[in-house]
């Protein structure tokens with residue numbers, strides 16, 4: 001595996017078409033697109049890394065996997081009253097379906113769905129308390145207490161919040177959000193602004209690779225059924241309107257973020273994190289997807 005990853009990094013370095021970095025906030029627009037990192041962690045405790053695997057990046061929408069897990073832990077299947085389980089076939093920040101579907105977001109991974117999930121886990125608490133809980137959970141999964149929010153990214157997201165604020169207000173108008181819109185958005189933006197590296201991220205996904213148990217810690221995080229369901233949502237909705245293409249090319253449950261990271265799960269085999277900041281048309285990492293495609297071909301880990 002290590003030799004393969006080293007060769008992959010060398011091969012991907014040569015590619016000049018690396019996509020376009022997110023530019024809706026200056027902090028993401030200034031990230032160097034030449035970077036690429038990969039980490040592969042196995043349930044038996046092995047980890048393999050190559051490239052910029054220990055460089056911190058903004059995990060953005062990958063955080064939605066962790067808040068979804070928390071929400072299911074807190075309110076169980078009641079969550080599905082607030083958010084659906086269908087692919088949207090639309091961009092991650094689209095508002096169009098909300099109007100026809102009574103303000104209920106299609107799934108927990110589009111922005112509207114993730115905002116509804118945050119509202120569900122706040123349960124009357126202040127953003128600070130909720131954020132403390134999110135950070136503790138991520139640190140626990142990653143086995144690394146150094147993980148933090150990037151407050152500059154969070155503040156910048158809040159400043160450029162018009163699009164997400166529209167989604168939130170629209171849902172609130174349908175009676176879908178119980179908390180103050182700015183408090184929900186502030187919490188959501190901090191969640192997106194968690195900074196992690198590939199190794200920490202791959203460690204955090206291990207419970208999804210082993211039927212809900214992180215075997216390296218000897219801890220059950222969720223039931224086997226719940227792990228399978230989270231993986232199914234990642235497969236169907238984790239790359240938005242690029243989810244079909246990702247399933248076709250990679251064949252693994254995956255969740256992307258506009259920071260250029262992707263967390264992919266090979267059930268029973270490994271938790272994998274890749275990062276390369278340049279994005280494709282759908283806002284998913286261009287080189288990251290290619291790396292996962294190559295890894296899936298090399299290992300035969302596709303679930304299909």
Ligand code: DON
Pocket residue numbers: 059060061062092093111157164192256257258259282283284
């Ligand atoms: O809310 C947003 O639009 C961003 N903070 C996160 C979106 C995102 O990562 C979509 N992923 N590809």
